[in-house]
Every structure is written in C-alpha cells, then in structure tokens.
Amino acid sequence: MQHVKSPELATTVTPQPWWTRLGHALDRRERALPTMLLVPVLLFFIIWNVIPTLWMLGLSFYKWTLTSGRPEQFIGFENFQDIITDNSVWLSFSKTLIWVFGTVSIEVILGMLLGLLFWGSAKLPGRRLALTLLFAPMMITPVAASIFFRLMYDPTFGVISYIIAQLTGQAAPNLIGDRATAFAAVLAVDVWMWTPFMILITLAALGSVPKAELEAAEIDKLSWFKKIRYVILPNGKFILMLGILLRTIDSFKTMDLIFSLTRGGPGNTTELIAITLYRKSFEAFNLGWASSLAVILLLTAIAFTSIYLFVLNRKQAEEA
C-alpha cells in the first residue's frame, strides 16, 4: 500500500540535527576521495601525454627548423605531402615493416616452441633456474644490450665474429658494419632480447588451458599437432594475440636498440622509421616535418592496434 504524505506532516519536519548534516558531508567526502586520488595521475597524463601530443599535432602543420632562426610558419599539409613523396621515408618505412614482420614472427615461433618445451618439462630439475636465466635479456636495458653485442660483433675481439671466423675459416666478419649482414645482425639482437617475452606469454597461454581438456586429449590419443590446434590454441589464443600485439607495437617503434648498435648504418641499412624521426628532429632540428612524421606513425600504430582489437573482440563474441 502506498503512503501519501499529508501536508500537515510535511510542515512539521524539523531541521536535521548537526550530526546528521556532518554525516552527509562525510558521505560526499567519501565520494570525492576516488576522484581526488585520480587527479594526480590525470594531471600527469595531461601534462606529459595529452598536451605534447596536441602540440605535436599543431606543429605538424608548421614549417619550423630550430637552426634556421626563422619563426615558425603555417604551411598546412605541406609537410605531409613532402613526407609522402619522400623516397627515403618510404624506404625506411618498408624496412620497418620488414623489421616488424621479421622480429615478431621469429620471436613468436621461437617463443612458442621454447614455451612448449618448458611446459612439457615441468618435472625436470633446474627448470626454474633455466627460466630465470632465460628471462634475463628482457630485463636488460636495450642500450646496455646493444653495447654487449657491439663488443661481441666486433671484428677484432668480438666472440661472435671469432666463432664465425673459426667455423668458416675466413677472416672475421664485421657483422654490423657490413651492408649485407647488418640488418640480420641487429634483428638477431632483438630476437635475443624479446623471445623470452613470448616464452612467458606462451607459458601463460598454456596455463590457461583447462587441465581436463588436456587430459581428454591424452585419452582421445590426439597427436601433438591436433592437441595444439584443438586444445591449446582455442584456449590460449587471446593471451597469445595480446603478446603478439604488444610485440608488434613495440617492434614498430624500435629505436634505442638499433641506434646504439649502428646509428642506423652502415649507410641507411638499419635506419628504421623511428630513427629517421629521431634524426630529423634532433640532428636536423626540422621539428615541423618530424612532427608530421610522428603523427603518421601514431596513426599507423593506432591502426595496427585497432585491427588486433577488432579481431580479438570478434573472436571473443564468437566464443560467448
């Protein structure tokens, strides 16, 4: 039954006592707390992320070279036109695509194989130690790793060059100084660094496979290939996709590793797009042009991510 408030009653409502009002105020405070906790992070994000990005977006429409001494000049889409028609940009862009495809596919295949190996040897002694050691490359600063490898690739006292010389019986090669081998040599370093990450991802994916499904596959006498195809992949594909996505984005913006190994050389053999960007902005100080390239790269990265997320979502919807 519904109560209808009578007008007499409404007039007799006494003002709330002070403790009730304090309670309400504290209540509001409680709701304010989460907001207050978020504010520093948001501020940080705005100052270091949003504003620079917008600034970059703005700069990309200007002609502005720091060394020329001239003030910035609005030129619309001229920078973009310039970039699109620039052969060297296309060259380093296509190198980057080869780089991304090369590193990601090798790391994924190698990482999955090694991951499976580790997973299958769960009872082997020393496995934990081996895993820890295997993850070491991932934890090293890329610049430090580059220095290791520059030493190991060194034609006079590098251990890798020495081994190759011993194996082939020829003079020690200069792997990162030679146009023919530089790209592969640098790629090998990236593979060395990031394969452990894919091992980790593979192990996580394998861990997400229900034990009963694996046991059923055993009982049903499924072959290794079928077990991977029908049991492991359907359960672990989301984690694997996530790993591949992260590696792709990361690989796309590789800069520090190569820069400290070869500075993009010899010639422009290992000059990926991120290095082109660095050179234009911090060696030629052509900030307007560099900003335009950065915008293009950002859009490309977003496109990559969206494709992955789209596939991921669609598959997830399929499963549900």
Added chain:
Amino acid sequence: MAEIRLERLRKEYGKTLAVNDITIKFPTSAVTCLLGPSGCGKTTLMRIIAGLEAPTSGEVYFDDVRVTDKTPQQRNIGMVFQYPVVYKGISVYHNLELPLIEDKLPEAERRKRIDDVAQILGLEHMLNKNVSSLDNATRQKVAVGRAVARQPQIILFDEPITNVDPNSRVQLKTALKRLSKQHNQTIIYVTHDQTEAMTLADEIALMKDGVIVQRDNPRSLYNYPNDVFGGWFLGNPGMNFVEYEVNGQSELGGPLFTRPIRFNNLNRDKHISVGIRPEHILVSPQPSAGAVRGQLTRKSIVVGGQYLLFIQIEGKMLKAKVPTSVGQAVAQEVWVECPLERVTLFGEQGTKIETELIPAQPVA
C-alpha cells in the same frame, strides 16, 4: 574384452592416503560403479586406471598386460569427465570425429559410428552446430559420444551427470544404459549418488576412506550391507541402528523384540548394533503378536507418496517408511515389528556378524 585388475594399489598425496591398498577386478561386459562419499578416493582410483595419475605403489593390469607405467594414449580407453570437456570452436561432428581420425578409421566407418551414437544421445540435429554454442548438458552428451564412438574396450565415467540439469540427467542415464549394453566393454562409473549407482550398475564397489568396503550387485549390497557404513550410506534415509549392550552374551531382546533372540556372538562383543532398513519395518495402528509399542513423534510424506515415520521406542528412535494407507492410519500409538529375516547385526568394529537369528520360545 578387457578385464581390469588392480593389485595392492596405493596412492598418497603427501601425508594424505587417497587409495589404501586396493586389490580388485572389474569384469568385462559389465558396468561397475565406484560409489562413495566425496573424498573417498574413487576419482583418484579411476584416474590411476586411466593413467592420468601414477600410483605410489601397486599394479594395474588390463587382462594380463601390465599397464602401470603406460601413458593414457597407450592404454586405449575412453573417459568422460565430471565437467563436460569438448574441443571448442568446432562442430559436434568434428568433435566426435577427432579421436576416430586418430584411430585411422575410414571415412565411411567414422560417419556410421557418429550417426549411431548421435542417434542414441539425441544429437542428430546438432551435428553441424558449433559446440561452443551448446549448453553444458548437451556438451556432456558430446563428451559421452566422443568416448563411446571410439568403441574402446574400457570406458571410464567420472561423475558424468553430476553437473547436468535433472531433465537431461534422465536422458543421459537412459542413453548410457543403452550404450553400455552394445559392446562388450568394461565400464567403470564413479559416482557419489546412490540412485545413479543402483540404476546403472551391474555391480557396485562401495568405497570409504580409500578402501573398497563391499562389492556386490546393487540388490545384495542394499539388503545385506556387511558394514555399518554401507547400511548408513545407502538408502534414503539410511539404515536404522539400535545399540544393544550384550556384554559378550548371545542374546538380545527389547526394546525391538518382544522375546529374546539368540545369535552367534563369536567375538564376545560387548556392544552390538541391530540394523534394519526403514522400509523393512512393519508398522500397524493395532497391537499384534511380535510387535512392540512405540510413540509416533513425527511423520512426513516422501517421494512416491510413502510416509516416513519417526517412532520412539523406549528412548530409541526408529525411522520407518510405510505405505500411504498405513501412514494415514497411524496416530500417537503404533505397534512396530522388525522381521528377523530383515535384521542385520553389526559388531563393535562396525562389521556384520555372520549369524542366524533364532527366536527363543516365548515364555508361557
């Protein structure tokens, strides 16, 4: 044909003893149920038979072949798990077909077998559906079909219908029964549900604390439990136990009996329990010869329209299951008779006392 033989099988998890020295044979062409409460080691036992778990000690033989160290693949068995396990993202047909392909069966034979099981399990119209779109009960049917279509000599079921809704449960049970009679397979069926065991099994192995307490056909196991546990665990409600202090003597009388009953107290037990199933107790509103007087404290209707009576006799509580007519007729005062042929005596250790029960001549 494959008889499963376990010899002195033992499995420890750290300090927990899951399976304690079990030696048993599971015959060919029969459904044997491993029945027992949760945690009694029945699933562990089955997993050892499947090869998914290695025993701490003891041996597993299929016929005369020792398989203790063999992998599940090498053992060539079928198994259905408690939770429906299907290969996600592919069709029902493909799910059923996968193990058959591994068994290198020709296409036509595969199709025939799949059609057969699909028909029994009621999956004919779903063969092309993606298993991921099915509910749990249907998925479990697919899992059963996958195990059965291979026609292995041994099929293990690990509580396959526990997680299925009641309607599909009946369906699955009927299908299982039909399937189990088709080929001469050795079927082991693990369950904690006595109704399931009673309806499906040719033989039941009753388990408790890692040991097989009794192994018999369902009727004998129910009527003649050789252990207090069997009497208590089976039946709904379980057996009545009335404690008697006999002090090593071979005679007992009230409160259950009107005259002294002689039995063979070989172990000179001081305490014994008299066990009788609720449905075996005769209850009547009028006095009769051989019946003792009791107070009715509570009555309720159970499934099937029978009445469950709670009767107090000289401080002892008895549960009796009686027909509707009797249940309706009785009031406060009832007369209770425990027919001697339905009574089992259990000794101090809870094991059955093998004895005849002889009524003494009534005192004139």
